[in-house]
Amino acid sequence: MGKNFLLIRSNLRKTKGQTASILALILLSAFMLNIWLMLAMDYKQNFDRYHNRLNAEHVAFAINGDSDKMKPFLSETLEKDKRTDSFFIDRCLFMVGSFDYNGGEVNMEFIILEKQAALTRPIGKTELIENSRYTSGIYLPMIYKTGDIDIGKPIDIMIGNQTINYTVCGFFNNLMAGSHNCGMCTLLLTEDKYQELKSIGCAPEAAFVSVKINDKTEGEDFEATLKNALSAKYPNARMRSTSYSLVSSSRYISQMICSAVVSAMAFFVLLIALVVIASGIINYIQENMEKLGALKAIGYTSRQLTCSLLFQFSSIALIASSVGAALSYCLFPAINDMMISQTGIPYKIYFLPAPFFITLAIIIGTVAFAVWLPSRKIRDIDPVAALRGGIQTHSFKRNHIPLEGTQIPLQPALALKASLSGIRQNIIVCITMLVLSLIVVFSALMVKNVIFDITPFLNLIVGETADSCINITADAEDRFLKDMAKDKRIEKIYLYNSLEINHIGGTSLTATLCDDFSKVNNQMVCFKGRFPKYDNEIAIAAKYAKENNLEIGDEIALSVGGRQAGYLISGFTQITNNLGKDCLLTREGYQKLGTLQSLSSISIWRTM
Template sequence: MRKYTLFLGYYFRKNRGQYISFCFIVAIAAAIFSMGLITILNFGKMYEKKFQQYNCADVFYTMFDFDWSEDLAAQTETLAGVSQVETRKNIMLSGSATYGDTGNTLTHIFFNMNEAHSMNIIKPIGDTLVFENVENPIYLSYWIKANGCKIGDRYQFVSGDTTYNFTIAGFVEDIMYGNNNCGNMGIYLPRDDFKRMYDSIDENTHASTLCIKLTDRQDGKQVFTELVKNLSGKLSYPYEYTYGYFELNQRNRTITATIVASVLVAFSLILVVITMLVINFRIKSSIEEELQNMGILKAVGYISKQVLLSVVFPYILLAAIFIPIGIFGSYLGLPKVEGVFEQLAGLSWKQGFDVMSSAIVMSVIMVLVVVTTLLSAGKIRRLHAIEALRNGIKHHNFKRNFFPLSKAKCQIHVALAAKNFFDSIKQNIFLFIILSVMTFAGIYSGSGMFNSVLRPERFIEVMSEENATVTLKAFTKEQAEEMLGELQENPDVEKALYYDTENVMINNLSTAAFVIKDYDKLDINLCYEGRIPLHDNEITLGSALAEEMKLMPGDMVTVTYGENKIEYLIVGLLQAPNYSGEACELTPEGFRRLKEQFEPLTIYVYLRDTSLSAAFVRDMIKAHGDKLAAYCDVESMLKEGFGNFIPLTTMMIGTISVIVLLLVTAILYMIIKTMIGHRNQELGILKAVGYTTGQLSLQISYSLLPTILLGTVAGGILGQIYVDRVWLACFYSIGIRKLSLGIPILWSVGIVTFLAVFSLLVSILMARRIKKISAIDLIKEY
């Protein structure tokens, strides 16, 4: 071992800067990989732990009391897999809430927090206020706290023309109705306050929640489907009731964190690949530089294995030191990530040390480093002492003489740079690959920035389905027709159309069916293959369903609604991220084959000025309050939901951009240092014959210029073509199969230009290192 530490000292003194760059890249890759893995492996588990801790319902269904029947609980108890059923009375109100500097437009479900119940236990997180000292105290979801509210703040809720003022007395982790992805907000009132409100409010807002515990929570979707089947066709209220089951809720609460963590892991894996390329490059260069010394070692009796280990040992040792440092670094950055994910999920997440993710990061990178170093240094095994002592094949140089100076038409420095370019073709190919990858990452970051900060509606379009400014739902066909007619005449309204969502069964699973007449008027075409349905026997099927059932356009699929079963011809496939690809599109005539009495009741309203959405909703309530079964200020809701996503994306993109720039710097440093190392003698000779430092560093920069330009342009072109595929991979799990998140060509040109100029500046600065090589040192060395 001692001899290897001796070599380590020698190599480290000689290539200090390059080892530092290597350590930096390894540590960064390990840190990001670790952070992504910690999140992927633990965030979902944390949700499960909380789920058990609060004994949450495996399936829940909240409906207005006028649709509720006392038999429902008893019927549900008889379903296979159900072990316990509990009902809770509540009040369900749509409206808008304001608190601090922000607000939400989620439907609020008010519960009695003191009601005796065994499921969905509510337990305050952190401090609480004494109810007696507070006016209208409520407990709210931790999501509100993570978004900047604090105890004692005022919480105002406006529903119709009634305003409710509350004081936040505490925060709870509400698994059922705890963040914007759940679509509803749970509000918990003390017994007396709840009773007062319940007794005084319109009875039509009284609701009940059916909480179901299963023998196996993984059966949640099946039991939920059975429940929907039982209710199918029996509900009098034309409103899509709120529900959830374990898997669905887990996805709703953890989806953003999972996507972000996947992006982190993907990015870290790119870094790991780059690290391996860098190791390969460095070891091969090192063998060339140290060939004579290796020959000496072999000549004095070192065997190939020992010489090989002397080369790979520093990398393995440094990786063994800096991977744990990177992992440790990830824990330093973890509180920030925890904070962001808490904000997104509305659940408190305090992650301790995770042995599993650290072990995976350590072993994966370590194994890759060992394998890469051994493969890269394999040449040493085939090296004969005498060949090494004679510096390889240097003495039999039959290379082509690129750019003979006697025929060159350009300036001497340009010609010498061109010669260098071809003589260092391996380094240039490596630099080309690295710069292409880095520029691709730059385009990816730019695309994220463009789509989340400057044009958030593009992300919204991808992450959701068709989004109107406001949606309105009437009680009857006549009311809907009257409102639609009025809206179409309204000068503030760009367009208004029917867009209903119904629940059907496909493949024995509850599936959302979008029933639309004017598909051609929609802003977003969800169909990514084939076409939308035009006739009553046609259907466009969701990506997840089609993949699960192995169906393609041209196949038939059976759709069930209540007792009716109809076969439809699949004419296309659609993506529906809100339903994870479990959705379908039908024409109104097509849906009437399943539900004869179907009439379109939901109107999608698109305002010319979307910022007026809140005022428009107020006006509609004033004018048509009695006709409105439901309404939603979609514009405000999306802005609120997306409001959380933007800082997160900005932080991620900022981090990725900084890492890209640091990596470009580190890698250019390594390459130029290696190139200078290879050319030490040549540069010394050129200095001796009268070349100045400026002229030689200019030549180095000139020789790198074509690679820098080609690499960044290639990365830019690849980014322009393939950036959507990377996003698609990130969003694939939520059923997205088609998206367009590319950036304008000018942005790509800007990013490519910036990276090219930045790389060139780094190369010029690095090339100034040549100042340190003096002709006399060169001569003394030999």
């Protein structure tokens, strides 16, 4: 150990600059790796911890109608299903609505509950995070707490076609319906405001059902079965549901994106550190061939010399990665705040030993490998050869480009000699440069596409980015389109609808309807086959197709409210929203299943 320490100290004295850069790179890599592992290993588990604490449901659904009348059928259906563990049926008000939030607008289906009833539900409990002295008003999910939306401040909420002003009384957390990522969002009203809204009549009554099932992984199948049963019994009732897997994934989408980006960056930086280490060792061996030979001559074995390098770099890796991982706890509160603003679920930071030690293991392991690989060259150092001026002169290698016989001018000939005599090292340098170039180009593209021009990124995850998007009721549609047609500033205009349909033999799908898919801007959405063109065609998400072994040309049956029709699959889309349970239909195609009664989105592209 003593002799290794002396060699390590000697090497460090000679390579202070290189050691500093390796320390910095490993520190940065460990910093990001630990953040990634904390996000990946514990952050999502926080959802489960909260799920248990609030005795949250695995499937939640709201169905318009009188809850008292529907209760017998709902209870019987749920009790009959062996997957059901327990359930709770309550009444609520259920309607599409919107309110201003963070410079934009939250527009979704609201489950409006009376505050006290919501707090005392045995399943799918609601937890008050902040309360106040205000006794009349609204409680909002914690995720919406901003400078503009805070206790005591007024808020305008559009429910159906009415805009109602409330005072914010507090904030709560509800796991399955506590954010715009859940598919539906709970709002709590004080008793007086609940009765007032009920009497206005803009939000119809509904049954709100929370179901716990024995195996949470069956949530989506359970949800689909339930919806089929309910749509058969109540074909005209509006319904909205959500399941454990959908909510747990969608509430943590930002965490997943963040951890993916951080992990990619961490591994890139680690790769650079490994390349620096490996090339440093190659240079060290080349430059110190004679001294290594002398050390071998006085009795050092190849293993001892390799071990001294392993000790040296493993110690650097251990120190830098420990500091880096520890420093990540300094930044984590800021990341946590950002994440909480996305997930809406509080997360308490504490020391996580597993990510810490995995970070150390990954870094020390890869560094040791990067040291061991080039260090094998030490085995080839013959002390006699090294003492006589290095391996190259002793192994009598070929005399590349002999000056006596070549016509090449002196300078290029010498350059070629040098290149060819160190051909292996030059190949390593080429590979290193190739990898570094890839990293630089990739990073530059990421910066361009995520920071400077995010259109490609948005096209990938959003699908369509019109200049304006206007929601309009079905009865006003024709008049509005005629008015728009007169406006010369408009380049193109098309209609979008989003609603739920059932895939018979599959699960419920979010269907996007369009009057003409050839008008949509992002034609890359459909990456295989083509968009639906005729009323008997459908394009489905590739993820869903793969899970259900569906191919282009297959026929699938869809149903809405008891009516069903068959469709040919015309293409696959890259949409991953709603866990990939997504499809595209023409408006004419949908008419085979039902009539469009709700709001349409009109996307407008302006001419410049």
